[in-house]
Amino acid sequence: MLFTLTCTEPLATDIGFLLHKHPDRVQKFTLPFGQAHTYYPEATPNRCTFALQVDVDPIALARTKGGHQSSITGYVNDRPYAAGSMLSTAIARVLGSALKGKCQVKPDLAKRLLPLEIRIPAVPARAGHNDPGGPELVKRLFGPLGWKVAADVKPYGPSEWGDSPYVNVTLSGDHQLSEALNHLYVLLPVLDGTRHYFASSEELDKLVRSGEGWLGNHPERNLIATRYLARREWANDLMERWSEQEDTDKNNAELPSRIHAEDTPRSLRQQRRDAVLDILREVNARTVVDAGCGEGFYIRALLDDPSFTRIMGIDVSPTELERAEKRLNVDRLPEQQRRRVTLRQSSVTYRDDELTGFDAIVLAEVIEHIDPQRLDSMETNIFHHAHPQTVIVTTPNRDYNVHYGLKPGDLRHPDHRFEWSRTEFEDWARGVGIHHGYAVDFRGIGESKTETGSPTQLALFSRQEGGAA
Secondary structure, eight states, rough: EEEEEEESTTTTGHHHHHOOOOTTOOOOETTTTTEEEEEEEEETTTEEEEEEEEEEEEHHHHTTTTTTTSSSGSSSSSOOOOOOTHHHHHHHHHHHHHHOOOSSSSHHHHHHHHEEEEEEEEEEEEOBBBBBOOHHHHHHHGGGGGGEEEEEEESSSSGOEEEEEEEEEEEEEOOOHHHHHHHHHHHHHHHHHHSSOOOOTTTHHHHHHHHTTTTGGGGTHHHHHHHHHHSSSHHHHHHHHHHHHHHHHHHHTTTTTHHHHHHHHHHHHHHHHHHHHHHHHHHHHHEEEEOOOOTTHHHHHHOOOOTOEEEEEEEOOOOHHHHHHHTGGGGSSSHHHHHEEEEEETTTTTTOOOGGSSSSEEEEOOGGGSSSGGHHHHIIIIIIIOSSSSSEEEEEEEGGGGGGTOOOOSSSSSTTTTOEEEEEEEEHHHHHHHHTTTTEEEEEEOOOOOTOSSSSSEEEEEEEEEOOO
């Protein structure tokens, strides 16, 4: 099977930095079902084409666990050329960094919309329940994502045999490279309708991560969830998440553009999470408490990184903890993963000896939900009793609210008890640091404005040697 990606951006060969594949090199990679080869059929300053060729060994595939060893279909099938779930797996294995949008050499290029053209022959677009498949299915899936779609089906052979389920697909449009690869990673298995491996409950989390920023708003999201996930209850779980998010959006509709700043996928919410995780790695934290963990948004990301060996999520709401347990699929996690995470009911305003002994405690968008007269209790519990090496606190920057069309005194969310200006937050944080022996560093998260700073403000507390406990 073959996948080609062409970029016509000036200095088009720079796409090699994003793909982490040099245009002058041919590389080979071993896959569980065969081999992958990467190369560049053309590489000029104005046009550069990357090719991923996957050679499937159907004999080896049939002999692996789960292969159809007692059936000829295990040896005679379309897996060597059908660009479905195997190509999706190859993209993840060979282009993993590009899929995540990571590029240290040219980080700005990774965020830029690039003129891309993707060609994939023999994409299986199989019919499903109340779904005819074929070219129209390809257009229904990729069209709403901003792709111009050309899809033509090829006949099996003689005219009386009819059309095959395989479609030659060409996609063109301006996209971030990581975004384009995630579209393929999710939608190729959806089109295929079958998998070359046993699907587990981890597929749900994989779909949520890869579809973040676009899947929840896709008009065919229910179709995608149903075809991608092997079990109906997993699809129903995902649809329930989307419905809950829509209910939240509806409830916040009165808050002018607040919802766009706080809940837009891959926007401020994800930037906060990424900033927090980057700091945890920066300080070499291995054991982490997510205080006010809610539905487990940060815990999911912590679990995905094996460097975090012990994770505790606490929340005052048992309903939120139940939701987190469900969304994290705690009962279905492998034993080694399950041992890493603990969810428990607790409050940051009461002493809790279970919070001691951790490297770091994270309070992401938590303190603004606490009554101001209870902040001293939170401070004593976290900074004195628990006394971790690192504490990370994020909270809204009230100075920035003017950009959301809010009037003075308005809050971004009805459940917020207060919102601090940068001066107020820094004064509070410095006082905490002096009182409990922590150095404090301040950072902004999100787009920064000259007069108002960033929408989210972050304080990094680092315990000093001999600091007060």
